[in-house]
Amino acid sequence: MSAELAINAPQVIARKPARKATSESGLVRFVLIGLALSYFALLVLTPLFAVFYEALKKGAEAYFTAITEPDALSSIRLTLMVAAVAVPLNLVFGVAAAWAIAKFEFRGKSLLITLIDLPFSVSPVISGLIYVLVFGLQGWLGPWLQAHDIKVIFALPGIFLATVFVTVPFVARELIPLMQAQGSEEEEAALVLGASGWQTFFRVTLPNIKWGIVYGVILCNARAMGEFGAVAVVSGHIRGLTNTMPLHVEILYNEYQFSAAFAVASLLALLALVTLVIKTLVEWRVKH
Amino acid sequence: MSRGKTYRFKQHSVLPGFGLAMGFTLVYLGLIVLLPLSAAFVKTATLSWAQFWDTVTAPRVLASFRLSFGASLLAAVINTVFGLLLAWVLVRYRFPGKRIVDALVDLPFALPTAVAGIALTAIYSGNGLIGQWLQPLGIKVVFTPLGVLVALIFIGLPFVVRTVQPVIEDIEAEIEEAAATLGASRWQTFARVIFPTILPALLTGFTLAFARAVGEYGSVIFIAGNMPMVSEIVPLIIITKLEQYDYAGATAVAVVMLLVSFLFILVINLLQWWSRKRYTNLD
Numbered sequence: 001m002s003a004e005l006a007i008n009a010p011q012v013i014a015r016k017p018a019r020k021a022t023s024e025s026g027l028v029r030f031v032l033i034g035l036a037l038s039y040f041a042l043l044v045l046t047p048l049f050a051v052f053y054e055a056l057k058k059g060a061e062a063y064f065t066a067i068t069e070p071d072a073l074s075s076i077r078l079t080l081m082v083a084a085v086a087v088p089l090n091l092v093f094g095v096a097a098a099w100a101i102a103k104f105e106f107r108g109k110s111l112l113i114t115l116i117d118l119p120f121s122v123s124p125v126i127s128g129l130i131y132v133l134v135f136g137l138q139g140w141l142g143p144w145l146q147a148h149d150i151k152v153i154f155a156l157p158g159i160f161l162a163t164v165f166v167t168v169p170f171v172a173r174e175l176i177p178l179m180q181a182q183g184s185e186e187e188e189a190a191l192v193l194g195a196s197g198w199q200t201f202f203r204v205t206l207p208n209i210k211w212g213i214v215y216g217v218i219l220c221n222a223r224a225m226g227e228f229g230a231v232a233v234v235s236g237h238i239r240g241l242t243n244t245m246p247l248h249v250e251i252l253y254n255e256y257q258f259s260a261a262f263a264v265a266s267l268l269a270l271l272a273l274v275t276l277v278i279k280t281l282v283e284w285r286v287k288h
Numbered sequence: 289m290s291r292g293k294t295y296r297f298k299q300h301s302v303l304p305g306f307g308l309a310m311g312f313t314l315v316y317l318g319l320i321v322l323l324p325l326s327a328a329f330v331k332t333a334t335l336s337w338a339q340f341w342d343t344v345t346a347p348r349v350l351a352s353f354r355l356s357f358g359a360s361l362l363a364a365v366i367n368t369v370f371g372l373l374l375a376w377v378l379v380r381y382r383f384p385g386k387r388i389v390d391a392l393v394d395l396p397f398a399l400p401t402a403v404a405g406i407a408l409t410a411i412y413s414g415n416g417l418i419g420q421w422l423q424p425l426g427i428k429v430v431f432t433p434l435g436v437l438v439a440l441i442f443i444g445l446p447f448v449v450r451t452v453q454p455v456i457e458d459i460e461a462e463i464e465e466a467a468a469t470l471g472a473s474r475w476q477t478f479a480r481v482i483f484p485t486i487l488p489a490l491l492t493g494f495t496l497a498f499a500r501a502v503g504e505y506g507s508v509i510f511i512a513g514n515m516p517m518v519s520e521i522v523p524l525i526i527i528t529k530l531e532q533y534d535y536a537g538a539t540a541v542a543v544v545m546l547l548v549s550f551l552f553i554l555v556i557n558l559l560q561w562w563s564r565k566r567y568t569n570l571d
Contacts, residue, residue: 002369022474024474025474028474032376032377033383034378034380040389040392045392046411047404047407047408048395050416051403092312093316097313099309100309104299106298106299106306115322116317122325123523126542127505133327133328134323164320165320187303197304200303201305226400227400228402228505232527233527245400246403249402249403249406250402261406265402267401267402272398275396276391276392276394280387
């Protein structure tokens with residue numbers, strides 16, 4: 001330690017005057033950091049704290065009862081199912097779209113990228129509404145679906161579709177810039193050496209983009225499991241049948257079962273925290 | 289494989305799979321995104337112009353537009369100021385817990401909106417963590433437009449931080465050193481050298497936060513109290529109309545929101561184009 005300090009000491013002294021001119025005074029730094037952290041704590045940390053505090057206020061037993069009662073369990077099951085449908089679909093879409101956009105030059109590319117990002121700009125409520133307009137009783141396919149006894153709206157397919165819609169951009173928007181930055185030289189080399197298209201993809205491209213995929217998938221998953229507005233419109237809130245976890249939270253909350261609502265909410269908050277941990281680890285891995 | 293094929297709109301490439309990847313992308317986007325979205329416009333077309341206009345200019349709807357756009361604008365402005373501050377502090381200074389703060393900036397993005405909604409309501413209610421300090425001051429947050437603002441500030445936080453942060457990271461030390469050598473004070477360097485560099489990113493972040501706030505639903509409805517004419521946001525108007533089976537009315541309001549969204553996208557694309565141009569000029 002002391003040897004290290006001794007080596008670093010002259011450098012620090014030599015750099016000090018230069019740093020002063022391109023950095024703020026100690027007081028300004030202190031004030032800015034204090035202000036930023038206070039704002040952050042007030043805005044972000046308090047809600048996070050409140051979720052767990054309210055969830056556990058009535059004790060561990062009430063907490064576990066709330067998350068293991070049948071309606072809660074069925075909402076957890078449905079939420080996992082929703083993610084199991086939406087994430088793989090948007091993963092395949094994201095890889096295909098990124099392959100087309102990053103590896104080839106064609107007209108209308110920026111328009112296509114804008115279209116892929118479109119669901120981000122649409123209000124979640126509208127994302128649900130448009131599926132009601134297509135599949136609802138008064139919708140385009142409504143009469144046909146009713147004649148064939150197929151339920152989409154107020155049933156599981158509607159929930160899947162609305163969730164797929166809101167999570168369309170997640171994987172694609174991570175992979176497009178990544179693959180654009182990587183270029184196509186490695187794939188071209190593999191092809192020249194006699195690899196087939198699929199071999200090139202699985203052995204060259206996929207290993208190169210695996211962290212981008214992890215990143216996109218966890219964000220896509222978090223949104224798929226947590227989506228509220230779009231799912232609220234198409235779900236019909238049928239307990240034990242079409243209630244996802246966020247919808248279950250809403251119902252419990254509106255019935256003044258606050259502790260139970262926060263208990264289920266705490267599971268979603270944990271999901272968010274796990275998502276952020278994985279995201280940070282991936283970012284750290286990519287940087288180092 | 290499509291290696292042999294040449295598409296008129298595509299430059300030649302030795303890589304295979306363009307037809308498959310592009311075909312899948314277009315079919316998927318068409319079925320999942322474009323076709324359902326077009327339903328909104330087709331449904332609205334069943335209304336006459338007068339019906340459409342009456343629906344979207346009804347007093348209750350107008351009040352919700354005012355609230356949604358007003359609160360979203362204000363939230364985006366506040367997020368721009370504090371987002372810049374947070375991004376600056378995270379890039380330039382060292383302090384304990386910096387990594388954790390950096391990671392948690394994305395929490396509003398990762399936390400399901402319904403969870404954020406009930407948590408914010410609990411905190412700001414009269415006996416809540418923050419509400420109990422505001423109540424003696426006569427400030428009521430829950431079930432007021434102020435509550436809407438608080439929720440929109442929360443969900444908009446990551447946008448400005450995450451668009452500005454990489455740009456601050458990329459500012460080369462030489463530029464600031466040159467300014468300092470030429471006699472600029474630290475404030476002058478910030479105002480005339482650093483700020484113009486990050487301005488496009490700042491405006492992009494502002495627009496992203498604004499756009500997100502306008503459509504936000506889950507985090508707002510719990511804290512807003514949803515009183516007609518007072519604390520009712522546009523997405524809630526759409527839901528209310530849907531619950532009354534007024535599909536055409538709900539869609540008319542939705543189409544106005546969609547058109548606003550398209551405008552936001554246009555602005556964001558223009559800002560990014562401006563930012564790219566600015567960077568190439570710098571090189």
